[in-house]
Amino acid sequence: MRVLVLALGCLALLACSSREPMPPAPLPAQAVAALPQAWWQSLQDPALDQLVALALRDNLDLATAAQRIREQRALRRQAAGNRYPNLNIAGSHERGRSASEGHDEDYFYGLDLSWEADLFGRLGALQRAAEANLQAVRADYQALRVSLIAEVASTYLNYRLAQREVDIASRAADSQAQIARITRVRFDQGTASGFDVERLDTQVAITRAVVPQARQRAEAARYALAYLLNAEQSRIDALLAEQAQPLAPRDERLLPLLQLPASSLRARADVRAAELRLLAADSSLDAAQALRYPQLTLGALVGFEQGASVPAWTLSAQALQPLFDFGRIRAGIEAGDARREQAWLGYQASLVEALRETRSAISAYLEGLDRQRLLDTASRSAASATALAQRQYDAGTLSMIEVLDAQRTQFDTQLEQQRAASDVALRWVEIYRTLGLAPPEPAAWRGDAAQAPD
DSSP states (O other): OHHHHHHHHHHHHHHHOOSSOOOOOOOOHHHHTTSOSSGGGGGOOHHHHHHHHHHHHHOHHHHHHHHHHHHHHHHHHHHHHTTSOEEEEEEEEEEEEETTTEEEEEEEEEEEEEEEEOTTSHHHHHHHHHHHHHHHHHHHHHHHHHHHHHHHHHHHHHHHHHHHHHHHHHHHHHHHHHHHHHHHHHHHHTSSOHHHHHHHHHHHHHHHTHHHHHHHHHHHHHHHHHHHHTOOHHHHHHHHTSOOOOOOOOOGGGGGGGGOOGGGGGGSHHHHHHHHHHHHHHHHHHHHHHTTSOEEEEEEEEEEETTOSSOEEEEEEEEEOOOOOTTHHHHHHHHHHHHHHHHHHHHHHHHHHHHHHHHHHHHHHHHHHHHHHHHHHHHHHHHHHHHHHHHHHHTTSSOHHHHHHHHHHHHHHHHHHHHHHHHHHHHHHHHHHHHTOOOOOOHHHHTOTTTOOO
16 A cells, blocks of 8 residues: 555656756655654753764754855856956056157057946856856755754664674573583583583574674764764763663654655755755856857946046947857857756656655554564563473473573564564664754854854
8 A cells, every 4th residue: 555655655756847947845744744843852961962963063964064155155156246347457658669769659548337238138047047056065064963963863873783682692691601500510420411401502692693783883883983983982982981772662653654745845954955956057048048149238438548647538338249169159158058957857757766866764663663562572472481480490381492582582572672672763763864853053163164064
């Protein structure tokens, strides 16, 4: 049924799309109003809150994206400046010698003004393209913020899962090792077989082998967090030393989002960036087409010549109409049209991909909840079975190997239970990433001209 809903959503998206971009539609109010912008704080984990705050402040990729905004802002000012006159200080000096007059020296100084009249909108189109590119880069910055928050949260959750696996495996191995010691004593007394001893030693080794694997994943997560935060490892370790909180519980607010319409995802930052680049490509194509028409340039020169007591001045007007350029203008228009089509296809692809990601994340989250619920039940049953096996062993009605089998089953079930809980939390993070939710930057940071992204 969910596959059918996804397919119908994609068909509706393609049927309703138009070639002209529209203003972004808001997400459905009923489904999204209850979702917090700072969604990771719902985990109530102070360590995660601090990690996210530091990443948003110090991440190198985010700082690079802010500089791209600064670059594009300068290009926008440059494009806007091209629509105004140019005023230059002009000066010239000539010195020569002729056979009749001897030395000859002339000089001129003054002001030179030139202005291209935007008769057919070429300069205006270039300015609109620069503005759209700036807004697209800003949307890229916001999309990067969302992805960064999700990556920090996912890496932190993977670190906590690895810690839990180390704890579960260590406790299980200690319990199994105790049974192995008892069995070895009984073997020395002749009441247990060598097969039982070897089997127990094998199981202890298998259980302990989980520990270095989990520790390696924890180390990888530690180093990844240090990279994402651009921080010293000691600082990351100090934050990770804080008491871990439970993973994300069942979040009923996310259930209605399975029916999220595709049009709502047009407000997502990466989709918005693709739409803005389509607008920029449209304006660039308009500018290329305007080159087919005349360009009018007005000029004025005012200054003083050698020996003159009053200023000299000239006014000029120059019109250029392309006649034969060996196909350069036509090729530029064709290239611009191809770029526009690429931008249109990219915009369509980004919207369809956003729909796929969101629906897939929500579906995986719901299925993960079902799996976690079943494993919670299995874990409780396995714990009860282990306790019952121990009592029966103490009463002499059950063998030590059967107790070991019950412990091994409990260990495997606990591991899967923790992994299922972590998977639900990771899918929960993925949903918010696909929705593109993140709080805005503080006003004070946005006002910093050296760093501000808008």
